[in-house]
Every structure is written in C-alpha cells, then in structure tokens.
Amino acid sequence: MEALADCIIPPDSETPGGKDSGCAVFIDRQLAGPYGRQEGLYLRPPFQIGAKNQGHQSEKGPAQAYREGLAALDGACKQQCGGKTFAELSDDDRVGVLKALEKSELKLEGVDGKSFFAQVVKDVQMGFFADPIYGGNRDMVAWKMIGYPGARYNYLDWVSRHNERFPLPPVGMTGSAQWTRS
Template sequence: MDAIAARLIPADALGPGAKEAGVTRFLDGQLAGAWGAGDHLYRQGPFEAGTPEQGYQLSFTPAEMYRRGLAAFDEAVRKQAGKAFAELDAKAQDEWLTALQQGKPDLGPLPAAVFFQALLEGTMEGFFSDPLYGGNVDMVGWKLVGFPGAYASFSNDIERHGVVWQGQPVSIAQARAHHHAPGEGHAPPPGQAPAAQGGRHG
C-alpha cells in the first residue's frame, strides 16, 4: 500500500506525499474498525451489478476489498512484470495504476476500476484527514492547500477581507490542548492589526 500511495500522491517540490504523510497507517486503522467491517453497508444481498447512480454494489466489506484487491493486483503485476509492484520503477508503477483505473487487470470478482477508486479515495482521505486518525502527519496535507484546521472560531477574521491567511494549521488534539475560549480565533497575520470587535463602548 505504501508503494501505491506514493504514486497516487507523490512527494515533490511542494512537500511530502501520501507515503510520508502516513496514509497506510490511516488506512490500517480505518480497515481494522467498524468502517472496515462494513457497518455502514447493507450486506444481505442479492448482490448484482447496478448503475453508477446506485453506488457500491459488491458483497465485500472495505477490509475484504483491500485485502483481496491488493493481493490480486500484486499477483497480476508479478505474472506480467516478473516482480512485485513495489519493486517496479515509478514509470512502470504509474502505467499499472493507469491500467487499474481503466479496469484492465483481472482481479477476479473485484472490478479493477472499483478497487482503484477505493484506493484513490482512501489515499486522499488519509492525506487530508485530521492527524488524530493516523494520517496527514505534521498536517502536510493541510499545509499544502492552506487549510487552517480545527480552529474553534473565526470571529476575529470576519471583517478582515482580502488578507491571505498566514497561520499554521491546528489539529483537533492541539485545539483541545489549547482550550480556545468561545469567540477566540487565531492570531492576526504578522503586521496585521486585529479586526475591530463589536460590543459596549466606554
């Protein structure tokens, strides 16, 4: 999974990628819990191919899909390339992932394109979720897109228009540790005076 995540969101000049952000650890945690066991799915059948609008129609729980899919995908790669996916160079890995997205490798009862979409969605979720869930280490995903995180309030910034936010993101754990008071947001950017506050005048 590390090798796949590293190609779906690779490290580059803008910062760390999904592998460095701990996406595999995030997925391990999710797949080992209630979500991985399919507690959100109706699993009584019958299981038949549906329309795209009907969403997921397979009998596999997320944990089963990842376990079966990763094994079947690696087996398909080994049969054709003679080595595991993780042992291929980046160009070959991208070609295999493109083929997976197009539904070409035979993964048995698991449609390849469905499995690719699950891998992509899981990787993005792990990269951009709160670090509390095991991924987004050092909030690298949030820093990449400028997401502020779990600030309790932005009331100090409501009237601050046209100003680029320059603070550091705050995770749920950090917000709890700091015990932000109601109405207390982040500090203004350097050199920027706090916005005027309403209330009684002296």
C-alpha cells in the same frame, strides 16, 4: 499500500508523498474499524448492481475488498512484470500499471481493477486531507500546503478574505503541536 499511496500522491520538494504523510496508516486504521467491517450496513443478499447513487452492495466489506484487491494487483504485476510485486516496480512502471488499471487495460483476477483503483485513490485522498488524529496528514502537511486552518475554534474574520494566507499554523482536533499542557 505505501507504494500505492506514494504513486497516487508523489513526494516533491515541498511536501511529502502519500507514504510519508501517513495515507497507508489512515487506510489501515479505517479498514480495522467499523468502516472496514461494514458495521451498520445491510449485509443480506441478494446483492444487486444498482445505480451509482445507490452505493456499493456486497457481502464483502472494504477490508476484504482491499485484501483481495492488493493480492490481485501483486499477482498481475508478478505475471506481467518479471515476477515483481507492485512495491518492487520502478516509479515509472508503477504509474504504467495504475494507468492500465484506470483504463481497464490491466485485468485483476477476481477483482474489478478499475473500481478497486478508484476506491484506493479516494481513500488515499481522504488520508492525505484527514485530521491527523486518524493517522494521515502527518504533521498537517496537506493542510499547510493548501492553507487550511484546521479545527480552529473561530476564524470567521478570514472566511471572506480570498487569496490571503491565514497567518497561524493549522490545528488538529487534539490541538496544536506548539501547545503544551501543564
């Protein structure tokens, strides 16, 4: 999962990638909780393929879909890339595999590769921009990158000030790293 996160959000000179910003940790925590178990959702068959706006219908929850998708991805990579798993591939080969998944050119056994890839991208993005309390956006790197003030009590004076950087560092739901408790 860390290799996928780093491929989707690669590190650069100013910002860590998906791995170092905690995207895989965010996804792991989400899959271990109510979201991963589909708590509160209707889980009785028949499951039908509906319109896109009707959402996903399946007996499997996201956690099971990830288990199967990651295993199928590694299986396809081993078969087509000299016995290497996705994490063992070079960066260029990883990008090639993901492009093939996105275009439905790479088939995963028992898994809709294109849908799995779309879900992984969405979840990595959520992890990158989430409040750090959920495991992603470590050290608020994404918020700092885009100039988001975070969960501050009030910054209404700045809402209409476009193209100006907010002068204070971002704050998460649990407060700021600079704050000390006595």
